[in-house]
Amino acid sequence: MNPNQSGYQHGGISLLTGWLPLTAEIVTVVVLIAAVGWRTRRWRSISVPVGMCLGVAAALTARWYVDDQGLSSDPAPTRLWVWVAATAAALAVAVLGWRGSRWRRRALSLLAVPLGLLCVALAVNQWVGYYPTVQAAWGAATAGPLPDQVAADELADLRGTTTATGKVVPVDIPDSASGFAHRTEYVYLPPAWFAGPTPPTLPVLMMIAGEFNTPADWMRSGDIVSTVDAYAASHAGRTPILVFVDAGGSFNNDTECVDGPRGNAADHLTGDVRPYVISTFGASPEAANWGIVGWSMGGTCAVDLTVMHPDLFSTFVDIAGDHGPTAGTKDQTIDRLYGGDSAQWAAYDPATVMSVHGPYTGVSGLFEDTDGTGRRRGGGNRPAPRSQPGSDDRAGIGGHDGTPDTDEKGAATDLCTAATAVGITCDVHTAPGGHTWQFAASAFADSLPSIASRIGTPDRGAPSNDPGPTLGG
Template sequence: MGWFYSIDIIEGWLPATIWALVAIAMVVLLVAQRKSLKRAGLQIGIGLLSGALGLLATWLVSNVFVVFGVSLGWPVIFAVAAGFALLGFAISAAVMTHTWRRVVAIVLIPLALLATTMRVNAIYGEYQTVGSLFDYSPYPHISTLNLSLNTISVKDWNEQVKVKSRNTSNIPKSGKLVHVDIPNTASGFQAREALVWLPPAAFAKHPPRLPVMVMLAGQPGSPTRFFTASDTVKILAEFANKHHGLAPIVVSPDQNTEATRNSLCANTTKWGNAETYLTQDVPDWITENLPVSTQADEWTIGGFSQGGTCSTQLAPNHPNIYGNVLAVDGEIAPTDGSVDHMVKEYFNGSKSAYERQVPRNAIVNNAPSHQLMILGAGERDAESVSNIKKIGDTAEKNGWTVFRFTVKNWGHDWHAVNAVFKVALPYLCERMGLGNANVDFPTDSKIRELA
């Protein structure tokens, strides 16, 4: 089944085929009704009206009532409106035609739904392959690897590279993704399996003490999603290829227990002790099982959307663990309903317990700090752009080093994650001891636009 799960649903033959079938069906229906232009014109009119109503409804859901917590963005709104137009045409054709023409119209209905869904998914970049729809994880378990904890410094590693020692030459050419169950010893949190990306240097007999990135997907989502929805592995591999197999070890743990749950990344009465899991169980497992540095300056926590929110609340509350933040399209505060609802359902009525989780409050409560914060947002996600300004300003006033980016032509999506991650990784690696002094990075905290 591997070939089936690997089928690309954003680019390639499958989406192209679906759209081609939609176009062929529409042309066939219109040509077949050339002797009844009035009927065909009526179907087109119904399609256009349906598209207009779909545009209005989607805009209201997205930008007025903000049902999903963020704006869907105009590309998605227009894509959904086009889908409504196709459906309106197809349904009206199915009602007004007969024999084989009706069959074609009926077949067009699911094709239009599928094509629209694929287009919306392509805009977000959420599901890359068929396998990602089912959270398919073909990666081996970490127990199949033979990792050594007999580490050396990065400096010694680079010296060994220069003399072409056996230790540095006998490593794989590429990194590996593996899955692992991280024990919930301290928290009791019912997390799903985590995914770990290991760079080539991690497989040496005496590996260097590598920096760590703990990266969280959004909600709904999963640990697998962080890697399968983004270009993270590709970007990390490119960095490792240029730096003697060196790159951060990237761990994507589960912060929500299920795809549709929101733990708020806090210790709550509703979903359990997510904060303890992410700040005790996960770091403990990493340091006990992987060849990593234990210095907070060499640990980064980050993520997308809800995962980004988590990182901006956890890092300031736990500066002894996470010295750096890399968050894209995060919220201004952890959110699952109103504040009153969260205080009651999650924090047993304690307003102060909730307020502690608000990123700006966490920053102020633990000030001053010399941590680093890199924030990103899709340009079309106005709320996230506002959030990175507010959170970044608060962090900067309280001693943090802050860099902020907006990504041109994208919104609340994985395309924005890719752009920010690609720019931020070399700088983070330099800060965490892997890069060189020639990284082209801003010298101030102005919000910069990425193409």
């Protein structure tokens, strides 16, 4: 295992289950009780009810905001709202009890607030499975190196060498076609790219993360580099090139990969990223050799970009995406994503796009979604996505109540039906799991052999220094 990988999902202190989240909650409760208990009876009779009321109001307001903004694909766990309420109550206790309190009481009251915020953060993380371990969170916070990461200026020295794993390269892709302000993006180059005097012409997978994202999330939270390296090891070092794109420009900018008030995300992915990967890394320019894999919002993007641009992409994997770009209700979506232009809503709605386009040729797709039953359906004899090492399938709200939002529910079946009607070959695979990064990672592992084959990844039998067959035919 690459030393940079330790602590992502292969071991490390879990933030999803185990002793650390439980200990944080117990300590917070004890500190909050102590802060409240060291007061006079008269103080408690006034301040505690006020604190409780403020806490309930804060929880209700936070829940309303999440629902109004369409921020979640699954309902948040009750634990999250409890800790929001407790944190607001702790703040009220600190403010209301400040006068006349000794420094020790003030210190306890103040300590309860950040502890409450920590428990809120842990509850959110358990909901979505964003950081599986302390080490993964620390790597993201400190911008530590990703698994197999090298600098672009190191690539020339690796030419003609045999590497045990692929390499992840940070790239700054020009935004000349889109004007879209984006963060650092990443490209995974398989071992076969380095063998021989020139790189082989390989296919490409564009990797798109969810609504709240960084381009590194597939690697930090999903730990998929280990999955791709394992695939390369059993295929003579050959995998598609993977490009981890920035579809948001910032962590909380939900573009849904469309062009609009939130930025020209679609133009960036099609007009900036694709030409750059072809010219810089020698990737195939043929649509038949390009696919898109997306998770949550990214899954919606994967379908949308493929059916809108069959001249650029030929296949997609949609992992728990929606029926179409969504930012709240339909009216809210039209306002937020398209500046009130309903024609743009139709232009980016996958079902509408497919019906207007008519028959497609050579386009295929796979939908990976959760069913909450514990049994796989719709995938023939294919196994359910395997769990990532160190993950817990119970993590994430979907694993608790299995209730997706109204736009995600049934999206895979509905879109696959619409796709089949216009000549797109598609399949729906469902498996137990929550709307979490752990499910996204296991779904990717499940789908990788299929989509790698569909975009023409050279056969495992070819020697690693052979450029392989001509792609795109």
